[in-house]
Amino acid sequence: NFEDANEAIEYRQSAFSLIRYQFGDMGAMLKGKKDFDLNVFQTRAANLAGLANIPHEGFIDGSDTGDTEALAKIWSNKADFDSQMTTFQENAAKLNVAAQTGDKKQIKQAFGNTGKSCKGCHDMYKKD
Numbered sequence: 001n002f003e004d005a006n007e008a009i010e011y012r013q014s015a016f017s018l019i020r021y022q023f024g025d026m027g028a029m030l031k032g033k034k035d036f037d038l039n040v041f042q043t044r045a046a047n048l049a050g051l052a053n054i055p056h057e058g059f060i061d062g063s064d065t066g067d068t069e070a071l072a073k074i075w076s077n078k079a080d081f082d083s084q085m086t087t088f089q090e091n092a093a094k095l096n097v098a099a100q101t102g103d104k105k106q107i108k109q110a111f112g113n114t115g116k117s118c119k120g121c122h123d124m125y126k127k128d
């Protein structure tokens with residue numbers, strides 16, 4: 001268990017920064033900002049599928065104050081927040097499956113869906 005809210009905040013933020021790195025690098029490859037390397041992409045997608053399961057645990061009660069961009073709305077809409085997190089995890093898992101097929105069309109579709117679940121949650125629950 002976490003010692004306090006700050007520890008929970010650091011835990012989830014650490015996961016999100018690793019998530020952002022994986023997702024950002026995949027995006028750069030899909031947008032042609034760097035060469036598409038399937039092996040690297042597959043590693044990123046596998047990393048993301050695991051990392052996606054991490055942050056949720058850090059959203060403990062009382063961790064809406066402190067050095068965080070998480071809005072208090074998370075805790076007043078916890079069921080919706082939880083379900084959006086689950087959708088994100090499922091989309092990340094599907095992106096990993098798509099990446100392992102190597103099929104660009106499936107990869108792009110799954111990447112887009114994953115990005116939508118990032119954005120959907122941010123729009124509602126993250127400070128601008």
Ligand code: ASC
Pocket residue numbers: 020023024027115116118119122
């Ligand atoms: C990113 C990032 C996000 C998502 C989102 C996708 O690279 O930092 O929050 O993608 O913008 O729509």
